Amino acid sequence: MFTGLVEEIGILERIVRQGEAMVLSIKASAIMDDVRIGDSIAVNGVCLTATRIGDGGFSVDVTPQTYRHTNLALLKPGSYINLERAMKANGRFGGHLVQGHADMTGSVRRIIKEQNAVLIDIAPDRPEMSAYIIPQGSVTVDGVSLTVADTDGECFRVSIIPHTLSETGLAGLKAGSVVNIECDIIGKYVHALLKPRESGTAESGTRGISLDMLTANGFA
Known part of the structure; x- marks a missing residue:
């Protein structure tokens, strides 16, 4: 981790x-x-x-x-x-949960200078994974924990401060560069749990997390 x-x-x-x-x-x-x-x-x-x-x-x-x-x-x-x-169990957790398992690569579409920040727009090569990339959510780009500034479903934008540029290899990116992308693991788990699943038995049918299920089990 x-x-x-x-x-x-x-x-x-x-x-x-x-x-x-x-x-x-x-x-x-x-x-x-x-x-x-x-x-x-x-x-x-x-x-x-x-x-x-x-x-x-x-x-x-x-x-x-x-x-x-x-x-x-x-x-x-x-x-x-x-x-x-890898993070030590007694270490300070300063970024977000990162597994080191890249979900996909992406291509840098454009780089924009905005005062003290650099905005980078990235197009994932697996558009279906965009569901896990949300504004103000976390994403890992070439091993760097970043906050998603915006997304339009095709590209997502990150805003990078000078310190991050100076301390990582992101400073060398340019339009067309290919980067590794890992989506937030918590988002992936939540999405998987909320997605209805076939139980394989006629009696139980399709199961998933719903308000009725949470209420019946004392969670709501």
């Missing part, structure tokens, strides 16, 4: 490809104090396992599934990468 608060901008040093499988070697310093082999690290918002620890960096394996569904396949040596270690 992560928070979406980037700890360090790493640099991709080396890529070893074998078909749609990859090994990424990443240069890092700030997060290396207590990283061990087997630890989970969010790499541009994708939860990966450290398989090698060396002086000034670590390596991770990328499976074909991750290769096909994230922007990691587009990385090149020298690319800047947002890094975050």
Whole structure:
């Protein structure tokens, strides 16, 4: 579990490809104090396992599934990468609940400067997931916890302050850039629970959460 608060901008040093499988070697310093082999690290918002620890960096394996569904396949040596270690149970929770499981990628449509903020409009490549992206809700973009400023069902907009730009790789985005997107896990669970489900028995029929059900069970 992560928070979406980037700890360090790493640099991709080396890529070893074998078909749609990859090994990424990443240069890092700030997060290396207590990283061990087997630890989970969010790499541009994708939860990966450290398989090698060396002086000034670590390596991770990328499976074909991750290769096909994230922007990691587009990385090149020298690319800047947002890094975050898994959250400690006794740590301060400053962002929002982030799993490191990218739901999709998205394309940056436009970037607008507005006084001290930068507005970025992003078009998800899975429009059906837009139900989980709501104004003032949380969304993770390349591992960065952000608040949705607005959405029109096709694109969503985030407003980024100077500190976030300076401390993450978002400063390098431009129109056409591909980013990893993870929707708010709480929203996904609520949506799934509220969606009626077939129970598979003729007696019970379709079940879901309703006002009558909540009342009958003492919740309303």
